[in-house]
Amino acid sequence: MQVIAEIFSQGEEIVSGQTVDTNAAWLSQKLVQMGFVVKRHSAVGDNLTDLKKLLQDVSLRADFCICTGGLGPTIDDLTAQAVAEAFTLPLQLDTVALEQISRYFSCRKRDMVDINRKQAFFPQGSQRIDNEWGTAPGFSLQYNQCWFVFVPGVPYEMKNMFTATIARQLSQRFVLQPEQLITLRSVGIGESDLQQKLNTLILPEGVQLSFRAAIDDVQTKLIFPRDAEQPLVRATVNQVAESIGDYIFAIEGLDDSQGGLVEVISQLMRQQQLTLSVQETASQGLIAAKCIAQPWLISSVFNLSLQQQTEKLAIADYLNAAVSIAENRQQQDGTQLVLVQLYEGNTEQFQQKDQSIKLFTVLLTPSGVIHKQRSIAGSNTRKQNQAAIYALDLLRRYLQNKTR
Amino acid sequence: MQVIAEIFSQGEEIVSGQTVDTNAAWLSQKLVQMGFVVKRHSAVGDNLTDLKKLLQDVSLRADFCICTGGLGPTIDDLTAQAVAEAFTLPLQLDTVALEQISRYFSCRKRDMVDINRKQAFFPQGSQRIDNEWGTAPGFSLQYNQCWFVFVPGVPYEMKNMFTATIARQLSQRFVLQPEQLITLRSVGIGESDLQQKLNTLILPEGVQLSFRAAIDDVQTKLIFPRDAEQPLVRATVNQVAESIGDYIFAIEGLDDSQGGLVEVISQLMRQQQLTLSVQETASQGLIAAKCIAQPWLISSVFNLSLQQQTEKLAIADYLNAAVSIAENRQQQDGTQLVLVQLYEGNTEQFQQKDQSIKLFTVLLTPSGVIHKQRSIAGSNTRKQNQAAIYALDLLRRYLQNKTR
Structure with missing residues (x-):
């Protein structure tokens, strides 16, 4: 009923x-x-x-x-x-x-x-x-x-x-028979690309697929009928997760709730007893702000002068500049991990919603440097948020790959 | 009609x-x-x-x-x-x-x-x-x-x-006659205190008064009938503004739109050609994040170690500690203004929504130090946001008082 x-x-x-x-x-x-x-x-x-x-x-x-x-x-x-x-x-x-x-x-x-x-x-x-x-x-x-x-x-x-x-x-x-909702949370991929990746997949009868773009992630939702059997649910979720790939940072509804990006990172940082320093530019404080009260975040710095200096760099030099900033910060703070993000583009490009900037994100780890490059567009607050999310996602990928 | x-x-x-x-x-x-x-x-x-x-x-x-x-x-x-x-x-x-x-x-x-x-x-x-x-x-x-x-x-x-x-x-x-909406935006005072302050005020007939708590401010709204005369509108708004006092940072709908707290600050910082450095603790990056892409924000720093040191301070020493941090930052960055916020309370008090922490906010200016003390409670993200808002509000008060 x-x-x-x-x-x-x-x-x-x-x-x-x-x-x-x-x-x-x-x-x-x-x-x-x-x-x-x-x-x-x-x-x-x-x-x-x-x-x-x-x-x-x-x-x-x-x-x-x-x-x-x-x-x-x-x-x-x-x-x-x-x-x-x-x-x-x-x-x-x-x-x-x-x-x-x-x-x-x-x-x-x-x-x-x-x-x-x-x-x-x-x-x-x-x-x-x-x-x-x-x-x-x-x-x-x-x-x-x-x-x-x-x-x-x-x-x-x-x-x-x-x-x-x-x-x-x-x-x-009330006597309620909930449907089974599984949410696959991802970062770095849009709704239409997600849909494209899942287009050829044939889902079992009665399973509903939908997508939802939240501020900090994009969610792929699978709703199974009340009486769907667990092995079928798991097999379907695994198939969907495989099609999407490592954009996924958490799957909710199957076992324990895994939460948002920072919660996933926090659990791994604590397990692996790691500490982090951050150098922010486009995110301007928002990486630190998203990690509120996390004991592994040792410091976060934003300097307008750094941003102004990097505006003069040639595109080929961003990566090296970020690595050398990271090494300096590591010496100062003694943290195992240092996250440095620079961006190519001037203030006006940052402000204009139609213009894009190119992010260079570097993570210095005990076993070397990993890095990622990515263009972002939108209003300045959207760029700020995307910059923070992509920086944190690089950290998440490093931490999850270590445990896989 | x-x-x-x-x-x-x-x-x-x-x-x-x-x-x-x-x-x-x-x-x-x-x-x-x-x-x-x-x-x-x-x-x-x-x-x-x-x-x-x-x-x-x-x-x-x-x-x-x-x-x-x-x-x-x-x-x-x-x-x-x-x-x-x-x-x-x-x-x-x-x-x-x-x-x-x-x-x-x-x-x-x-x-x-x-x-x-x-x-x-x-x-x-x-x-x-x-x-x-x-x-x-x-x-x-x-x-x-x-x-x-x-x-x-x-x-x-x-x-x-x-x-x-x-x-x-x-x-x-349709025959339409738009009403006139005036919004008085304030920080540092709650809805019920606002109403208390306006209780004895007699508004002209047909003027509606309401309140709205947004994330970063509380808004007092006055709606005037379509045909209300401008002198009456201005006199009423002035009366309400006076009763509320300097919690108000902007009045919208009268002349030019004045916008949010950061927009008001930004306009004054540019007019007065001032620059700012920030030391964050409870706000952990959020003061900087709220000031996205403002050319007068020269630097913002969050250090976990500073927070841990200040936990050991006696209550009487917070103010002096904040002033001396501000002076150091001013030497380093050469900014006219330095905003430093420390808080009394340990990590657990910060995390627990029922526990309050005491904020000590200091603004170092060319003409001396101004400061404010204030208790805040709520979840850690709420404390974080309130801390950022109160720090920015101290800056806003300084800038507006200079021009009055």
């Missing part, structure tokens, strides 16, 4: 287009993975009449609805009031919620202001959903055929609350 | 979360700027019953609805059929549309396949909307109180069709 879910986003910033509603897509993915059929997304602004009407409509057609936003302390945060009025359930003070809110402020050495009290009032009969990541707790309640969950719209809080509490409650409350 | 608009996105990839619906936000922004009140976004999948029901509902409550997606050639593209069935209007061949579609293919030296013929059938009484950017034309029609426009979901085609044709049709068809 299908279990129907809807997603409901509340906020003027959504309907007026100030904010792209990424929450809805994130939640849909999670719900589909769990086995829900997501039938509709709706977004309305801070308007009590619209909110109430939508809540009533949803209560009659969905089995589950998750609502984001409108739980803040200010006058335009109307969700709890709308629920109370739509379902004729008076708002009541939840003393535990109040206690949690005031603790949130005292931990941050700030005074709780009066308007935050409002966030501790829930419609009668609601269950509180703790929020350790922000001020506003969420709440859940059943009305008509639908179980409603209300969470803040701040993505960081919403995602944490979903993972920590709501996902478990959903699997207890 | 309010002219009510809705946005309706069609596609399994939207409701299943494979694609983030950026079209809806883009269209909303355009419509709000034109003077529409956008009341609702809805997304449904490739399901004829759901589509028909939604079309009927919208036709009774909106003055205008723009629908994206579902105009492709394949069997899961159901929009035209749903419109035909929902409004009992038979599908009819538009020969000009067919001609356009076949020309699209012949221009690209490709054969038009039979299934593309489907894209030339529109519900009786529709007006075709030419699409020079892809295969599928769009169409428009009036039903009940609502004027519907149907366009493809491909962002590039949709945006071009909106700009080339639809925007003009809208201004001819």
Whole structure:
């Protein structure tokens, strides 16, 4: 039996287009993975009449609805009031919620202001959903055929609350038969090239193939029917992985979750007890920033003067220049690994989205130098991100090849 | 009189979360700027019953609805059929549309396949909307109180069709008077404190006040009625700005757009011909990364060893340590300004979202040292971002105070 879910986003910033509603897509993915059929997304602004009407409509057609936003302390945060009025359930003070809110402020050495009290009032009969990541707790309640969950719209809080509490409650409350989702995460290859590589592959019946370009990687997704047997799943995944090749840095959904590029690198750096120094140019701090709080990252330096010097290099000299910078850094920092990235192209080429720059990435290792060359284009922030990702991917390839 | 608009996105990839619906936000922004009140976004999948029901509902409550997606050639593209069935209007061949579609293919030296013929059938009484950017034309029609426009979901085609044709049709068809939006952008103060500061303020009638927490700043938004006079708008904005104080770094919508924190800083750094070096700890590269391609950022350094040394400092010594690091960096780099940020707290406190760390931010300037102390909490990436923002904000305050 299908279990129907809807997603409901509340906020003027959504309907007026100030904010792209990424929450809805994130939640849909999670719900589909769990086995829900997501039938509709709706977004309305801070308007009590619209909110109430939508809540009533949803209560009659969905089995589950998750609502984001409108739980803040200010006058335009109307969700709890709308629920109370739509379902004729008076708002009541939840003393535990109040206690949690005031603790949130005292931990941050700030005074709780009066308007935050409002966030501790829930419609009668609601269950509180703790929020350790922000001020506003969420709440859940059943009305008509639908179980409603209300969470803040701040993505960081919403995602944490979903993972920590709501996902478990959903699997207890509903009989769900999830499809099996396997995600192959890759760097350095685009969606259309991925599709080209898999064109001739014949997938077993009922297996769905799709692609998704995220900011830091491209994901190839395989959805297997609920009852697909494990040997078939593994054989198919292996076949797809082989066709794609070593662009893949992680396969999720088969065994343990492997996570993003930095998580994969971090695990290997720790296992192999290695340390790293970085010299950044086009990435300008972003390699270091992506490796936040990793004990193996010893230093990262960005110098505008280095970038200006390298602009004068002949194209044949970039590689040698990068290697000699790496050797200097190794002497200074005593790290086993040094990652140096230079780029050919001037400031204007870097800034113009239609112009490309050429990256020279060098990794100095105990067993010699490995390097890679690559052109990138797009806005300056896109170039910056791609530069950081390609540098980290060179490191990932070195670490994974050592263990293969 | 309010002219009510809705946005309706069609596609399994939207409701299943494979694609983030950026079209809806883009269209909303355009419509709000034109003077529409956008009341609702809805997304449904490739399901004829759901589509028909939604079309009927919208036709009774909106003055205008723009629908994206579902105009492709394949069997899961159901929009035209749903419109035909929902409004009992038979599908009819538009020969000009067919001609356009076949020309699209012949221009690209490709054969038009039979299934593309489907894209030339529109519900009786529709007006075709030419699409020079892809295969599928769009169409428009009036039903009940609502004027519907149907366009493809491909962002590039949709945006071009909106700009080339639809925007003009809208201004001819509706009497629109855009509201005036002013945004006051601030750093270092939360939504509830902002509201508290503005609680006693009496706004002129018809002025709407709202708040929005973005990643890097908090925005106070004032919407003035279409016919509000400029002196009143300015006086009100000044009053609000004064109540909030120097947390505000930019006011948008009054004169020229001022942009984000880094854009504001950048303008002042260039005007005052200043240069900057940075020493990062908690921000770990993110201060530099946020200042991508700014010619006044001379260097940025992150060292794990510095972080480890400062962990051993007594609380009273942080400020002096930061100043002496700043002086060293100034000698090395010759920059007029040096930003150094240290933090009290060990790695575990940094990693734990419930634990706070204390930031000591120092800015060395030609006229002496300014500094600020501040506690931050949250996940490590949140701490990292807050640290970078607070460091940049200290710089912004120095630069703006100089010019006041």
